[in-house]
């Protein structure tokens with residue numbers, strides 16, 4: 001696929017497939033916002049950068065560092081809720097947020113592919129793989145050539 005791929009949309013409520021219990025909450029983008037990736041990319045796990053932009057009236061719920069452009073892993077997969085006919089993009093941002101951010105604008109730049117979707121024999125195996133994905137993402141984003149994307153005009157920057 002032609003990376004970088006830019007995505008933007010309001011964070012939607014998911015179907016509680018256990019993101020938070022797995023220690024890995026995933027912020028869902030609305031279906032119509034993921035066309036730039038769903039039309040070109042295969043299902044699986046991706047890495048890149050994301051930023052959450054609260055509306056003015058909710059700005060007080062966020063700390064300054066919650067506004068940063070942050071490393072993320074994204075899962076692109078067929079949504080079982082829609083009988084696997086609809087693709088869903090879910091983003092886990094590698095940052096400890098002060099609060100949830102449902103409805104807030106999320107912006108992302110997807111930079112690369114990590115792996116296909118896999119079937120897991122256990123919850124532990126899944127959690128282990130998510131940990132590996134995060135390490136892979138952080139390592140990949142070390143490349144100086146990628147760091148320019150954190151400063152891209154797709155994101156909002158202070159001053």
Ligand code: ADP
Pocket residue numbers: 011012013014015016017018019020021024025026027028091092093094095096097099100101102
């Ligand atoms: P849902 O099924 O609604 O997507 P999750 O358990 O996956 O529920 O939690 C996702 C929500 O958690 C996000 O929409 C966001 O509001 C919140 N959240 C808190 N921290 C993060 C994070 N680091 N990355 C992604 N979402 C987060």
Ligand code: MG
Pocket residue numbers: 014017019025026027028090
């Ligand atoms: Mg989720």
